[in-house]
Amino acid sequence: QSPSTILITYHSESGKTLAMAEAVAKGVKEVQGVEYILKPIAEVLEEELLNASAIILGSPVYNANMTAQMQEFINSLPFEGRPLKNKLGAVFVTGGGFSIGEEAVMFGMIRAMMIHGMIIVGGDELEAAFGASAITGEGDFAEIEVQDIFLKKAEGLGRRVGELVLKTNN
Ligand SMILES: Cc1cc2nc3c(=O)[nH]c(=O)nc-3n(C[C@H](O)[C@H](O)[C@H](O)COP(=O)(O)O)c2cc1C
Known part of the structure; x- marks a missing residue:
């Protein structure tokens, strides 16, 4: 049997x-026995969605919502017969500032995954309880690079999803 695959897909401008x-993806890589596919939403094939044991979605915050591209991607997910049911699901977001949409976007994506019957997994740390998020444009965080503190949350999320895929034999 081929190893379980985690699909990590995102929109990023x-x-x-x-x-x-x-x-x-780095976090997933720390877990032996799981593979991942990392690609932008625009390149995801239906077969990759159907074969994945877990799907991890990432969106920027646009006016306190996920981006239109991410919404469209979610609307295009296969639904008939609920083929995504019981797959693990997790989310990550980046937003310019504190408390101007991040959690709203995480829950927007989580809600959609739950419509598909997916099982939602939060991050590894309390500070990533709903998924991993990064502030990219306010105060000390307004750097070109995403700060390490946020990347660590993302890594922890990937690792946790990887471990749970193995544990649940998904
Ligand atoms: C049209 C637009 C709307 C945005 N609205 C918000 C917002 O409501 N809240 C927020 O925190 N950041 C907002 N941002 C900032 C982005 O979420 C932030 O820069 C993000 O990290 C960009 O991700 P990317 O580099 O992957 O494209 C907005 C950016 C754009 C372009």
Whole structure:
């Protein structure tokens, strides 16, 4: 039997959410016996969705919502017969500032995954309880690079999803 695969997919215009996606992948890589696919939502194939044991979605915050591209991607997920039911699901986001949409976007994606019957997994740390998030544009966090403290949360999320895929034999 081939190893379980985790699909990590994201929308990113200026690279911050991509940096978080790469950190999620790094976390998955720490777990022996699981593989991952890392790619932008625009390139995801239906077969990759159907074969994945877990799907981890990442979006920037746009006006306190997920981006239109992410919403469209979610709306296009296969639904008939609920083929995504019982797959693990997790989320990560990047937002410019504190408390101007991050959690709303996480829950927006989580709610959609729950409509599909997916089982939602939070991050490894209390500070990533709903998933991993990064602040990319306010105060000391307004750097070109996504700060390490946030990348660590993303890594912990990937590792946890990887471990749970093995534990649940998903
Ligand atoms: C049109 C637009 C709307 C945005 N709205 C918000 C917002 O409501 N709250 C927030 O925290 N950041 C907001 N941002 C900032 C982005 O979420 C932030 O820069 C994010 O890290 C960009 O991710 P990316 O580099 O992966 O594209 C907005 C950015 C754009 C372009």
